[in-house]
Amino acid sequence: xxxxxxxxxxxxxxPRGSVYDVVARRLPAVELLGKISSxxxxxxxxxxxxxxxxxxxxWLCPVQVFAHVGIYIAALTLxxxxxxxRYELLIIRAHDERECTDxxxxxxxxxACILAATLxxxxxxxxxxxSLIGIVFAGALFARAWLRLGLTLATRHSRYDLALKALLxxxxxxxxxxxxxxxxxxxxxxxxxxxxxAGHVIAAAGACISxxxxxxxxxxxxxDRGRIAKLARANVGLPTVNLTAAASASLFAMTPLFFLPGxxxxxxxxxxxxxxxxxxxxxxxxxxxxGPILTxxxxxxxxxxxxxxxxxxxxxxxxxxxxxxxxxxxGGVALNALKLAxxxxxxxxxxxxxxxxxxxxxxAAAPLIDLTTLAGRQRGLMAxxxxxxxxxxxxxxxxxxxxxxxxxxxxxxxLARVIVxxxxxxxxxxxxx
Numbered sequence: 149x150x151x152x153x154x155x156x157x158x159x160x161x162x163p164r165g166s167v168y169d170v171v172a173r174r175l176p177a178v179e180l181l182g183k184i185s186s187x188x189x190x191x192x193x194x195x196x197x198x199x200x201x202x203x204x205x206x207w208l209c210p211v212q213v214f215a216h217v218g219i220y221i222a223a224l225t226l227x228x229x230x231x232x233x234r235y236e237l238l239i240i241r242a243h244d245e246r247e248c249t250d251x252x253x254x255x256x257x258x259x260a261c262i263l264a265a266t267l268x269x270x271x272x273x274x275x276x277x278x279s280l281i282g283i284v285f286a287g288a289l290f291a292r293a294w295l296r297l298g299l300t301l302a303t304r305h306s307r308y309d310l311a312l313k314a315l316l317x318x319x320x321x322x323x324x325x326x327x328x329x330x331x332x333x334x335x336x337x338x339x340x341x342x343x344x345x346a347g348h349v350i351a352a353a354g355a356c357i358s359x360x361x362x363x364x365x366x367x368x369x370x371x372d373r374g375r376i377a378k379l380a381r382a383n384v385g386l387p388t389v390n391l392t393a394a395a396s397a398s399l400f401a402m403t404p405l406f407f408l409p410g411x412x413x414x415x416x417x418x419x420x421x422x423x424x425x426x427x428x429x430x431x432x433x434x435x436x437x438x439g440p441i442l443t444x445x446x447x448x449x450x451x452x453x454x455x456x457x458x459x460x461x462x463x464x465x466x467x468x469x470x471x472x473x474x475x476x477x478x479g480g481v482a483l484n485a486l487k488l489a490x491x492x493x494x495x496x497x498x499x500x501x502x503x504x505x506x507x508x509x510x511x512a513a514a515p516l517i518d519l520t521t522l523a524g525r526q527r528g529l530m531a532x533x534x535x536x537x538x539x540x541x542x543x544x545x546x547x548x549x550x551x552x553x554x555x556x557x558x559x560x561x562x563l564a565r566v567i568v569x570x571x572x573x574x575x576x577x578x579x580x581x
Contacts, residue, residue, distance in 0.1 A: 208330045208336075213340075216337055218408065219405055223285070226395060227292075228293070230391060231259050231292065232255040232293070233386060233387035234521070235255045235258055235386055235387065236251070239255065240444070245365070248366065250372065250375050251379065253367070256297070259297075263289060263293065267283070270283040270285055281338075284341055287345050288341075288348060291345065291351070292348055292352070294353075299311055301366075302355070302359050305362060307358070308440045310358055311355050313358075315355065318354060321346060322346060322350070326343035386526075389527055389530055393517075393526055393527075393533050393534075394533075397529075400533060400540055400565075401510045403558065404540075407551070407554075408551075420503065420551060420555070422496070423496060423499065423500060423503040424503055428507065430511070431508075431510050434468060435465075435515055438515045439514055439518060442464070442515050443522065445461070462571075463570050465566070465570075469509070469511040469512035473507060474504075502559065506559035508563065509563045516573065517569075519573055532568060540562070544558060
């Protein structure tokens with residue numbers, strides 16, 4: 149008998165007419181908020197443990213090194229976004245396990261080609277300049293690809309919270325690797341790069357072990373080249389238009405990091421880069437809590453399982469992100485006002501609200517970008533993201549001598565982009581049905 153898919157448990161839907169069903173139909177945002185809160189608790193534990201790596205770095209490294217670390221991590225983040233050509237979104241949207249298998253095999257084939265090209269470039273750089281960074285970059289992309297694949301399958305099968313628990317070893321391994329490398333006399337920048345590779349290899353292994361049944365089913369099926377080619381052609385907008393749209397969104401998020409190394413005040417540049425790195429933790433935690441829940445809800449609507457999402461659902465990322473980063477800003481200002489912070493942190497806490505404003509827009513935009521992709525509005529997303537990235541870049545150039553003000557203005561542009569998406573998405577044809 150032909151297999152229909154991996155044996156993955158799916159929670160049964162309560163019978164219509166139950167109290168749960170009434171709440172879900174009348175207050176969908178409240179139901180989703182409960183799921184997001186549960187997911188956020190798991191992420192909070194993981195991020196709290198991984199935050200020890202930052203404390204170690206602050207203790208052992210000069211603050212100036214963070215400006216260069218920020219550029220490396222930004223480049224890796226962009227590479228990880230491009231690694232599957234955005235075809236991984238088809239895994240979540242697939243109507244059945246056969247289509248899901250085709251999407252997994254298409255994504256891994258694209259990733260293999262991109263990784264091979266990256267490794268060749270890394271070897272050329274190593275031969276020309278004698279730096280291992282290019283080769284390690286390819287390895288870090290490889291680890292991030294498997295991590296992303298595992299988490300994508302977990303999102304499809306409503307197992308994201310279980311996959312997150314498998315990431316706990318990563319939160320211990322990466323700081324330990326950083327301490328070992330720094331104590332062994334490695335350059336601080338290279339220590340960060342190598343410990344990042346080690347940490348993400350551990351994380352990818354955990355996520356893939358958690359989703360081993362789904363991965364085994366998809367990767368053991370004989371590839372149907374005709375079906376995979378047809379799927380790629382039918383969704384050619386993902387690696388072309390949508391890839392440009394997603395890349396421009398990441399470019400917007402990374403724009404300030406590219407300006408920081410050029411600042412005359414090296415301490416201010418390092419402090420801002422450190423704040424961006426630190427606040428990337430709550431930003432990624434917020435988007436990682438909201439994104440899988442909303443993406444799964446919208447994918448279920450696409451497959452005809454649930455009713456269309458309401459306006460309140462699309463406003464959730466903005467409201468949650470603003471709430472989280474407002475609390476962070478208030479906490480930083482309060483520490484300074486009460487003189488509870490060390491003298492070395494006074495400057496950082498003073499400019500914290502500016503970076504928090506920018507990161508709030510990034511955290512809120514990430515889930516909406518994937519929803520826009522599922523709605524098939526790649527061109528509108530590309531136009532919006534390219535415009536926002538261009539405006540942010542011009543703003544940072546115009547006020548390069550006042551970096552804090554420039555970051556505030558770029559943050560306002562980011563929030564405006566989120567507001568536009570929040571009100572535009574429910575009006576698309578995909579969500580009117």
